[in-house]
Amino acid sequence: MSVSQTINGGLRRVPAWTIYIVGAVYAVWEFWRALNQIGPYLVEPINVLERAYGEIALILLVAGLMVTPLRKWTGVNLIKFRRAIGVTAFFFVLAHFLVFAILDVQSVSRVWTEIVKRPYVTVGMASFLMLIPLAVTSNNLSVRKLGAATWRKMHKLTYPAAILGAIHYLWLVKGFQLEPIIYILVIVGLIATRYVSSERRQQSA
Amino acid sequence: MAYRWINTLTKDDITPKAAYLNRRQILAGTVGLGAIGLAGGASAQDALEPNTLEEITSYNNFYEFGTGKGDPAANAHKLQTSPWSIKVDGMVDNPGEYALDDLLAGLTVEDRLYRFRCVEAWSMVIPWNGIELADILNKVGVQSGAKYVAFETAVQPENMIGVQRRVLDFPYVEGLRLDEAMHPLTIMATGIYDEPLYNQNGAPIRLVVPWKYGFKSIKSIVGIRLTDTQPPISWNVANPREYGFYSNVNPTVDHPRWSQASERRIGGGLFASRQDTLMFNGYPEVASLYEGQDLTVDI
Helix, strand or coil, rough: CHHHHHHHHHCCCCCCCHHHHHHHHHHHHHHHHHHHCCHCCCHHHHHHHHHHHHHHHHHHHHHHHHHHHHHHHHHHHCHHHHHHHHHHHHHHHHHHHHHHHHHHHHHHHHHHHHHCCCCCHHHHHHHHHHHHHHHCCCHHHHHHHHHHHHHHHHHHHHHHHHHHHHHHHHHHHHCCHHHHHHHHHHHHHHHHHHHHHHHHHHHHC | CCCCCCCCCHHHHHCCCCHHHHHHHHHCCCCCHHHHHHHHCCCCCCCCCCCCHHHHHHCCCHHHHHHCCCCCHHHHHHHHCCCCEEEEEEEECCCCEEHHHHCCCCCCCCEEEEECCCCEEEEEEEEEEEEEEHHHHHHCCCCCCCEEEEEEEEHHHCCCCCHHHCCCCCCCCCEEEEEHCCCCCCCEEEEEEEEECCCCCCCCCEEEECCEEHHHHHEEEEEEECCCCCCCCCCHHHHHCCCCCCEEECCCCCCCCEEECCEEEECCHHHHEEECCCCHHCCCHHHHHHHCCCCCCCC
């Protein structure tokens, strides 16, 4: 039995809802640390919590995009977790937005001003809006109602949403910083693999 | 020209060390009295309550040591601060490479409790110990015709992770117009809470210009130059659209990334409310420096 088959066999016993549990525990854990100003939250918990939720959202979007290439290249099959990964990513984007709106800028008019006036907030908001219909339709009923083809097409919105999320991060940092650039390169790379390999399939067909 | 700044705050206004070290515990113990605290808050809003030493020394921007707010505290111990000398040159009567102690010998270290406003829209209140920059400049002798003062931060590439990563075009440089530099509010700080500056706060000596955004208050200074032309400043070089030479705290002029109308005082925890930012960060006495200038243009 190959390594990937062993891994797949092990994963078969792990239910997909574990992702939601781990995500929720992590979100509450970070909030609790921020509330009690522990560790990185010692001095300025609001900004640090905002960043923590934003960054985990970006990581989960990357993880969701990795499922297909990972299966193609290594045979490890995480497809049954993908919906949970995506929906959890959405919840962290939502949490990130709520910390921004309620704890950071603290008023509806300021939220609006920030969205309109600051391009990095505008693209972040656009990414958030794109993820809403995806989160709402992440259930079997929606797949049936929309039809698999339409549903799949619609869920390609994750690509621009992930790219905009990374641009949001890049735009927000000051000076030359490596981390947001790495996110952009990884996301663009993961999306590109899909188109490169589908072209190749078309050529050979 | 410049008058002597009268410090109305005395040592008694500075929180005793035992109290500021314990403030967290004290706060924890008085949560039940929160309602009383809130009721008294409005009237006490203008009384400056200094941030704790812990807050001041663990939440910093010092990009030579990394871009995270905790990075300077984690990495700045590598900064070599002894021996330390400052090269004074340009339009001065007594140029030279001064050992820090020689440059400051005979000058008075004063206590200055100042608001400190970062361009990122957070702020602190810091009890500095420092020397008026004017005293230092008068000591080295400013020649007539000098219009600006340029400052430079130390570069120790092997000790500075941010320099290795080229976050900015180092060395970090800053500058002031001569009248700003000679203003009695402008100091060269050597300590906080009567302790020598921590490395992450810009040891052994840094500029403090309380009516300007924090990045103007350049840290760990190794060079002071008097010139007749406006010197380059690092953030303006990195992003001219976003950072101007003056960078006075001004709630009516937004920065492209951050609204400058309000700020969050560090130390309020997860539910800290924002407060309005004051023109010149609450130091209206500097307004006369800018008479005839349009501060929406000269940002």
